[in-house]
Amino acid sequence: MNIVVCVKYVPDAQGDRGFEADNTTDRQGVDGLLSELDEYAVEAALQLFEAGEGEVTVLTMGPEDAVAAVKKSLQMGADKGVVVTDEAIAGSDSVATSLVLAEAIRKIGEEAPVDLVLTGLASTDGVMSVVPAMLAERLGLPQVTFASELAVEGSTVRIRRDDETASETIESSLPAVVSVTDQINEPRYPSFKGIMAAKKKPVQTWGLADLGVDAAQVGLDAAWSTVVEVTARPPRTAGEVVTDEGEGGTKLAQFLASRKFV
Numbered sequence: 001m002n003i004v005v006c007v008k009y010v011p012d013a014q015g016d017r018g019f020e021a022d023n024t025t026d027r028q029g030v031d032g033l034l035s036e037l038d039e040y041a042v043e044a045a046l047q048l049f050e051a052g053e054g055e056v057t058v059l060t061m062g063p064e065d066a067v068a069a070v071k072k073s074l075q076m077g078a079d080k081g082v083v084v085t086d087e088a089i090a091g092s093d094s095v096a097t098s099l100v101l102a103e104a105i106r107k108i109g110e111e112a113p114v115d116l117v118l119t120g121l122a123s124t125d126g127v128m129s130v131v132p133a134m135l136a137e138r139l140g141l142p143q144v145t146f147a148s149e150l151a152v153e154g155s156t157v158r159i160r161r162d163d164e165t166a167s168e169t170i171e172s173s174l175p176a177v178v179s180v181t182d183q184i185n186e187p188r189y190p191s192f193k194g195i196m197a198a199k200k201k202p203v204q205t206w207g208l209a210d211l212g213v214d215a216a217q218v219g220l221d222a223a224w225s226t227v228v229e230v231t232a233r234p235p236r237t238a239g240e241v242v243t244d245e246g247e248g249g250t251k252l253a254q255f256l257a258s259r260k261f262v
Contacts, residue, residue, distance in 0.1 A: 001054040001115045001152065001174075003045045004105055006135070007038040007073060009066035010125040022220060023227040024091050025125060027063060034069040037120035039076070039187035044150050044180050045118050046077045046188070052152075054115070055079040057108055061089060061100050067203060074198035075190030081203040082108060088208055091220025094126070098134030100218060103211040105139060116157065117177045121146065129179075136177040144172050148183040 011017050015030035045056045058073040060066050061084035070081035084104050089096070105114055117139070122129035136143035147159035148167075157176050161168045162183070172178075190198070208215055216222060242251045256262045 001048065001052055002112050003048060003054065003056045003116045003118060004108055004114050005038070005041050005045045005056060005058050005073065005078065005118045006101055006131070007042065007058055007060050007069050007120070008035045008123040008125075009033070009060055009062045009069040010035045010123055013124060019227075019230045022091070023230050024220065027065075032065055032068060034072040035120060035124045037122060037124055037182060038069070039120075040182050040184055041118040041120045041180050042073045042076055042078060043185045043187040044147075045116075047185065048116070048150070048152055049077075049079075055112075057082060059084070059101065059104055059108065061085065061092075061097065061104070063090070067205075070203055071198060072190070074201045074203070075194045076188055077194060078201075080201055083203060083205050084207070084211065085205060086207045086215070086218075088215035089218045091223065092218045093223035093225045094128050094130050094134060095224045096218040096222055098131050098138055100208070100211065100213055101131070102135055102138035103213055104206065105135075107206070107211060113175070115175050116152070117141070117175070119177070119179045121179060121181045132177055132179040139177065141175055141177050142172045143177040143179075144170050145179040147178055147180045150178065150180060150184060 009032045011025055011027060011030045012033050018026040018029050020026050049056050056078040058070050058078045058081045060069050064085050067083045070083055074081055082104060084100055089100060105117060108114060117135060119132045132145055133143055144159050146161045148162050149160035151158045155174050156171055157174055157178060158171045159178060161170060242248055
């Protein structure tokens with residue numbers, strides 16, 4: 001089974017993130033890394049691969065530095081990587097992202113048909129969670145989302161999806177697009193052997209011209225959604241300390257009631 005995992009190179013949430021004058025993320029001011037939620041998709045692909053045959057291709061789009069997200073996935077055990085990078089894609093929204101990824105998946109499928117496209121729940125920077133559905137639409141494939149369990153039997157993929165009141169078991173024919181949650185597995189750490197092996201694994205770099213995508217369809221000017229304003233979060237203030245001198249419980253209840261928590 002040939003699996004493509006779509007991953008994203010995102011600013012480190014532990015860093016001091018900022019924004020450019022056009023309200024896009026300042027990617028130069030903070031280190032980037034593989035989106036944490038995408039690690040679950042990579043791990044899910046590796047587990048499926050280890051149970052059968054085929055290969056796992058990791059795909060990303062972004063600046064040249066985005067190759068770091070692919071290399072981390074290769075260190076975990078993926079077979080090969082593809083990076084789509086082009087100056088024109090800077091500032092692309094979800095619509096443009098889905099276009100580029102879909103064309104890249106089609107191109108990957110020219111070598112061998114793609115059976116399954118896996119994604120994470122959402123990227124940890126935009127957190128919109130819409131790209132999987134857009135990808136499925138563009139590729140003309142069924143989609144099943146928010147998988148907390150995943151299994152493939154023959155030409156069928158089966159997932160479990162949990163909500164607040166029930167768990168659903170959903171089946172779909174392959175090929176399909178599946179997004180997974182952070183409940184599906186525990187991503188492995190790259191071993192020393194995996195890190196060394198990754199250095200020899202192929203990583204292809206494509207531009208928009210390689211995919212036949214018009215530069216006018218991507219980037220900030222072509223975006224269907226725009227961040228119109230960014231406001232820094234106020235600094236944290238010191239909390240209120242309640243000293244228990246026999247009336248601690250009462251004071252806590254009064255504190256919570258004053259804020260309408262109880």
